[in-house]
Amino acid sequence: MKKLSRRTFGKLSLGVAMSVVVGGTELRLLRPAYAAVATPAIDSTTAWGAAAAKEPINVLNQKPIGIVVHHTTNPNTNDFTRNKAWQVARQIQQSHFNRGWIDTGQQFTISRGGWIMEGRHQSLSILQGGTKHVQGAHVDGHNETHIGIECEGLYMNVTPSLPLWNKLVALIAYICQQYGLTANAIVGHRDLDSTSCPGDTLYSLLPQLRTAVDTTLSGGAVGRMWPILRRNTPATGLAKTMQYLLRARGATITADGAFGPGTETAVKSFQTANGLTSDGVVGAATWEKLIMTLRSGDTGEAVKALQNQLTVQSYPTTIDGSFGTGVNTLVRAFQTNRQLTVDGVVGLNSWNNLAM
Numbered sequence: 003m004k005k006l007s008r009r010t011f012g013k014l015s016l017g018v019a020m021s022v023v024v025g026g027t028e029l030r031l032l033r034p035a036y037a038a039v040a041t042p043a044i045d046s047t048t049a050w051g052a053a054a055a056k057e058p059i060n061v062l063n064q065k066p067i068g069i070v071v072h073h074t075t076n077p078n079t080n081d082f083t084r085n086k087a088w089q090v091a092r093q094i095q096q097s098h099f100n101r102g103w104i105d106t107g108q109q110f111t112i113s114r115g116g117w118i119m120e121g122r123h124q125s126l127s128i129l130q131g132g133t134k135h136v137q138g139a140h141v142d143g144h145n146e147t148h149i150g151i152e153c154e155g156l157y158m159n160v161t162p163s164l165p166l167w168n169k170l171v172a173l174i175a176y177i178c179q180q181y182g183l184t185a186n187a188i189v190g191h192r193d194l195d196s197t198s199c200p201g202d203t204l205y206s207l208l209p210q211l212r213t214a215v216d217t218t219l220s221g222g223a224v225g226r227m228w229p230i231l232r233r234n235t236p237a238t239g240l241a242k243t244m245q246y247l248l249r250a251r252g253a254t255i256t257a258d259g260a261f262g263p264g265t266e267t268a269v270k271s272f273q274t275a276n277g278l279t280s281d282g283v284v285g286a287a288t289w290e291k292l293i294m295t296l297r298s299g300d301t302g303e304a305v306k307a308l309q310n311q312l313t314v315q316s317y318p319t320t321i322d323g324s325f326g327t328g329v330n331t332l333v334r335a336f337q338t339n340r341q342l343t344v345d346g347v348v349g350l351n352s353w354n355n356l357a358m
């Protein structure tokens with residue numbers, strides 16, 4: 003169990019920093035000067051058709067002090083629609099009723115399609131008020147003090163979808179703003195209880211989540227999120243896609259999904275050749291240099307990377323290195339489902355979504 007690191011700043015007025023002038027130098031006091039964080043769209047319990055709670059909701063006259071990230075362990079659906087999100091919310095509520103709970107356990111749920119939903123009744127209005135806390139049922143011993151966010155999916159070995167991740171950052175930044183919390187308030191369920199939740203991969207991303215939330219709170223631009231691949235990560239389809247891209251850039255490695263020493267060497271060479279830090283770790287900067295814009299008629303290893311990654315994302319196709327009409331149809335279907343520009347051209351946005 004990890005001790006919660008938190009700082010108390012007292013009452014906040016948003017976007018206002020206290021400062022004093024000492025010897026002509028302006029000093030900022032320990033009080034976060036939050037940029038106005040955009041209020042994310044959140045579908046209410048009414049919107050997704052929640053059943054009534056079995057008993058009155060307990061609203062505590064205190065602010066929460068922590069934010070717990072969970073994963074639902076549902077299969078990682080490729081249905082990113084709002085209807086699917088609402089269906090998941092109703093399923094969760096029913097399963098929590100079946101456990102004898104009065105309502106959905108967590109205060110908020112985010113679907114793989116990036117739809118944020120109110121979980122337990124009243125959680126949305128209480129969050130908007132910014133002074134009280136809806137007692138949930140998501141983490142033993144901390145329900146009176148912590149807000150729970152359930153991320154739809156199972157994140158033991160894979161990174162959450164890009165829309166889910168982006169909305170997780172947005173929702174937590176908003177929660178921090180409403181209650182005067184910092185990103186240090188973010189914990190994983192496993193920090194507080196004996197559980198694998200929120201999955202090894204999502205848990206490993208919590209430092210990045212805190213950084214992204216901090217950046218959002220300070221009004222900075224959060225960079226694109228990409229999955230991180232490094233030597234000895236378990237063999238995955240995504241690693242194979244990355245290997246095809248390296249081959250497209252001239253590497254002579256085998257695309258087998260296993261990130262071994264040969265792949266690491268190839269990554270380092272690619273990084274050196276492209277002015278990147280040569281650490282052998284494939285993160286955002288390396289991904290954005292590795293990908294190539296692809297369209298109908300293209301051929302080669304980069305197209306194999308696309309075909310492999312479409313297959314990983316449940317748009318299965320033969321990996322023959324030829325971007326024909328079949329691939330074009332799949333790319334457009336993917337772009338439609340992800341609410342991207344539907345043009346059949348695989349550029350930065352499409353690659354970013356394909357990777358997550």
Ligand SMILES: [Zn+2]
Pocket residue numbers: 071072073140191197199200
């Ligand atoms: Zn959990």
